[in-house]
Amino acid sequence: MADSVASEDQKFCLREVLDTFKLCLSENKEVYLQHYVAGWRGLVKFLNSLGSVFGFISKDAVNKIQILVNHLNGENGSQYVTIQLMVKYELENELVDLTKRGSHPESGCRTLLRLHRALRWLELFLERLRTSTEDSKTSVMCSEAYNESLAPHHPWVVRKAAGMAFCVLPGRPAFFEVMNVGPPEQVVAMLGEALPLISEVYQITEELYTQHNLLDLP
Numbered sequence: 001m002a003d004s005v006a007s008e009d010q011k012f013c014l015r016e017v018l019d020t021f022k023l024c025l026s027e028n029k030e031v032y033l034q035h036y037v038a039g040w041r042g043l044v045k046f047l048n049s050l051g052s053v054f055g056f057i058s059k060d061a062v063n064k065i066q067i068l069v070n071h072l073n074g075e076n077g078s079q080y081v082t083i084q085l086m087v088k089y090e091l092e093n094e095l096v097d098l099t100k101r102g103s104h105p106e107s108g109c110r111t112l113l114r115l116h117r118a119l120r121w122l123e124l125f126l127e128r129l130r131t132s133t134e135d136s137k138t139s140v141m142c143s144e145a146y147n148e149s150l151a152p153h154h155p156w157v158v159r160k161a162a163g164m165a166f167c168v169l170p171g172r173p174a175f176f177e178v179m180n181v182g183p184p185e186q187v188v189a190m191l192g193e194a195l196p197l198i199s200e201v202y203q204i205t206e207e208l209y210t211q212h213n214l215l216d217l218p
């Protein structure tokens with residue numbers, strides 16, 4: 001019984017992730033870090049349900065989520081309520097390594113940048129998934145999205161490992177199944193609902209990082 005409760009708890013549900021991304025944006029289009037992080041937690045659940053081959057990816061994501069949660073729960077937590085506040089606070093207090101890694105390897109800004117790039121991957125991948133046909137290959141969609149987003153920021157060995165992991169992704173039907181939404185038409189509809197939200201959060205963050213020249217943080 002305890003087991004089934006635990007596995008229920010671990011179960012991914014696309015609807016849940018969609019809801020957290022909805023909560024991300026404030027009225028004046030600021031991004032709440034708490035919900036951003038919750039969205040990632042949901043996605044990591046999904047990744048974990050695909051098997052241990054993806055462990056090295058989810059481990060890195062969990063690490064980064066944890067760094068941000070620590071900032072949120074830390075003594076300056078109120079400076080981390082939104083991404084906009086975080087950027088302002090960390091820059092004003094010189095808490096970011098701007099050109100090379102140094103005394104602030106765990107700044108919120110550089111940590112979030114990694115997840116931000118991964119969000120672009122997610123957007124590209126989900127858009128491909130949404131417009132795919134029954135016989136489309138998830139591995140191809142995934143690696144195309146990866147090559148257009150994260151790959152240029154990863155060293156060879158990470159790109160190689162990622163490429164190998166993509167090869168064992170389940171096919172589209174099984175993939176849709178894990179999303180826990182219902183029949184394929186419903187998955188496609190929900191992706192159509194989720195994408196504009198994810199894309200808006202991405203755009204707002206991208207503009208903020210561009211404004212402050214933070215897109216290449218080491």
Ligand SMILES: CCCCCCCCCCCCC/C=C/[C@@H](O)[C@H](COP(=O)(O)O)NC(=O)CCCCCCCCCCCCCCC
Binds near residue numbers: 162
């Ligand atoms: C569904 C298949 C999931 C494939 C995931 C595609 C992303 C591949 C990323 C490969 C990252 C490998 C791990 C190491 C990364 C780090 O080197 C690197 C740089 O960090 P550093 O500057 O601190 O050193 N880290 C990163 O770029 C952050 C990567 C975070 C990846 C999070 C991926 C979560 C994927 C969630 C999948 C959800 C699918 C949902 C479908 C409904």
